[in-house]
Amino acid sequence: MGDQRNVILLTVDSLRLDYCGYADDSSGSMPTLERLADEGLAFENAIATGPATHESATTFMTGAHAVERSGSTEFTKAQMRTHIQSHLRSQRTIAEQLSAAGYETGGFTANPWTSSHFGFDAGFDHFEDFMDEDLSSGLIEGGKPDDSIRYALVQALNWWQGQDMFMSWETYYDEMTSWLESADEPYFMWSFLVDPHLPYIPGDEYRSRSRVMTYLANMWMYAGRPDWFDEQFRAALLDAYEDTVRHTDAFLSQLLDDLDEMDEEPLIVIHADHGELFGEHGRYGHGGYPHEDLAQVPLVVANGPTDTVTEPFSLRRLPELVSTLAAGGDYESLTDPWVVTRNRNPTTCVRGANWKYARTHTGDERLRALPEEEPLENEELRAIGRQLVDDWEEAKSERERIVEAVDDLPIADKV
Numbered sequence: 001m002g003d004q005r006n007v008i009l010l011t012v013d014s015l016r017l018d019y020c021g022y023a024d025d026s027s028g029s030m031p032t033l034e035r036l037a038d039e040g041l042a043f044e045n046a047i048a049t050g051p052a053t054h055e056s057a058t059t060f061m062t063g064a065h066a067v068e069r070s071g072s073t074e075f076t077k078a079q080m081r082t083h084i085q086s087h088l089r090s091q092r093t094i095a096e097q098l099s100a101a102g103y104e105t106g107g108f109t110a111n112p113w114t115s116s117h118f119g120f121d122a123g124f125d126h127f128e129d130f131m132d133e134d135l136s137s138g139l140i141e142g143g144k145p146d147d148s149i150r151y152a153l154v155q156a157l158n159w160w161q162g163q164d165m166f167m168s169w170e171t172y173y174d175e176m177t178s179w180l181e182s183a184d185e186p187y188f189m190w191s192f193l194v195d196p197h198l199p200y201i202p203g204d205e206y207r208s209r210s211r212v213m214t215y216l217a218n219m220w221m222y223a224g225r226p227d228w229f230d231e232q233f234r235a236a237l238l239d240a241y242e243d244t245v246r247h248t249d250a251f252l253s254q255l256l257d258d259l260d261e262m263d264e265e266p267l268i269v270i271h272a273d274h275g276e277l278f279g280e281h282g283r284y285g286h287g288g289y290p291h292e293d294l295a296q297v298p299l300v301v302a303n304g305p306t307d308t309v310t311e312p313f314s315l316r317r318l319p320e321l322v323s324t325l326a327a328g329g330d331y332e333s334l335t336d337p338w339v340v341t342r343n344r345n346p347t348t349c350v351r352g353a354n355w356k357y358a359r360t361h362t363g364d365e366r367l368r369a370l371p372e373e374e375p376l377e378n379e380e381l382r383a384i385g386r387q388l389v390d391d392w393e394e395a396k397s398e399r400e401r402i403v404e405a406v407d408d409l410p411i412a413d414k415v
Contacts, residue, residue, distance in 0.1 A: 004101065004186040005304075005326045006266035008255075009094070011060075011190070012248055012298075013053065013111055013197040014286060015272035019245045020298040029242050030249040032256065033270060036302040041331070043309045046299035047339045047351055048274045049316050052287040053113045055343060056273040057192075058084055060315040061120065062091035065342070067399045081118065088119030090403075094319045095123030098188045098326070106179045109192035110167035124190075126179055130167060168203060169193050169251045177258055186326070187266075193251060195244045196276070198285050202243035206250070214240045221284055238278055267304050267325055271315065272297040290341045290349050292356070292373055301325060311335035312353055340392055350388040357385025 017023045021034030022042050028034075049059040058066050066087040095105045107124040114120040115129035169191075176191055183189070195202075199218040207214060217236035220226070225233075252270070259265065275294045277283045286294055299313065304325050313321075313335050320334055341349045349358040355376060358366045367385060369376040 003328060004103070005328070006186050006264065007098070007103075007188045007322060007326050008180075008266050008268045009188070009190045009322060010252075010268065010270045011057070011109075011192045012270070012272050013192065013194040014274065014276045015196050015245065015248070015298060016275045016293060017272075017296050017298050018293075019242065020300075022300065023298070029245045030252075032249045032252040033298070033300060036252070036268070036270070037300045039306065040303065041301035041305045041307050041309070043299035043313050045310055045353065046271065046297050046313045046315065047341055048272070048290075048295050048297050049314060049341055051274050051290040051294035051341070051343055053111060053273050054084060056315065057111075057114050057120075058087050060271075060273070060318040061093045061095075061114075062087065063094075063316055063319040064091050065316065065340070065396070067396070067403050084113070084118045088122060093120070093123050094322055095188065095190065097123070097319060097323060099123045099125070101323075103186050103188045104184045105188045105190075106176075106183060107190045108172055108176050108179075109190070110169075110172070110194045111192045111197075114192055128172065128175060130172065168195055169248070170203070173251070173254070177255075180259075180264070181262060192273075193248060195248045195251075196241060198276075200237060200240035200244050202240060202247050206243045206247040208239050208243055209236050225284065234279060241276070241278070265303050267322075268302040269299075269318075269322055269325075270302070271299040271318070273315075288343065289345075289347060290343055290358075292371065295341045295349070295351070305331065309335060310353070312337070312339045312351060314339035316340075338388060348389050348393065350385050350392070355381060355385075357382065357389065359386070359389050 019029045020037075021028065021030045022037030023044060048056045049065060050056045064087075066083060067090070095107065099105050105124045106126040107121065108128045109115065109120065110130060112129075112131065115131050116127060117129075117131065121127035121129070176189065180187070180189060199222070201214060201218065204211075209217075213236045217233045217240060220229070220233040221237055274286050275297055276286055277291065277293050280293050281289070281291055283291075297315070299315075301321075309331075316339075317334050317336075321331060324331055324334065338350050338352045341351060345361050347358055347360045349356055351357075351370075354370045355378075356366075356368045356370055356373070358368075365382065365386070367376045367378065367382050368374060
């Protein structure tokens, strides 16, 4: 096992590519990530397989698009849970693959969609999803309210959103580093950070606006963005998001410092599960139609090869990338001339290096020139996109027919 590299995989929720420095941002929000990209392997055209966590994580953890079962296509939370659980049970995750290769594995996720409830703990020797704790404690030092107003607002936004997404990386950082110090080599650690996820409430050390303005801007967004003070609130919301991004970069800086003290130089893979919208296409947040701001994501590898990759790379191939680089293999064969992004409406997109064809469940077509997503009139390219979607949908339907046949076997109920 001496040739196998130690690996740390870091997933960041809702992190836009244009805030990551190495792409086209000049704000300096993530200087640590920018340095790692300059010194390491930077993907400029990494594409998420879906515009939300439940559509993306199931694929980047398994290397396979989720197969639909009967009754799983309607977008309800109950059916989504069953859909994710079925997919995770039927596929080998990154952790299971590396565990079989002799790795000790540890997972730390603050995102409920990637909890053990859905099966994301498969293959991990140690797994923490903090689902038995108050996930709002990430904003509260020591897990206790630092003031009653702040605590009440956090809980109100928590209820408003319908899920817990408030756990700052500091809350479980010591658990991660303790595990790293005790893990046998080779090791694989996965951490899912949610700091940039909405609502955008950075820690006090990173907050550039007053608490009141930060909270009001988030409430304005949740209230449907009424016309009053829209310019002021949108500006404050963007500042709050950028503050959470800087907060996330501080995690990278702290982790690198601590790894140096441990005399560790693992392969570090950093990526987002999807991006975020701030008024583009009339929307905020994520999910829905897979616009470029949601589909194109950062992907950087530190302590490995040095290169800039401009060809499309699907996060579906993230398990291959991790295992290939861990073994010292060639990553160049993992890019594709086109990749697929799909939501559960469903809308299926095929995306090349500078174009994107999309077809909705009603048959509506869009052909766009990238990066600006401007309408593109090219009938030859439209026909190619249409054929690629037809082929992908037919292959998906065939996988579904196989799954249905297996589910109908008498032995299936006994497995």
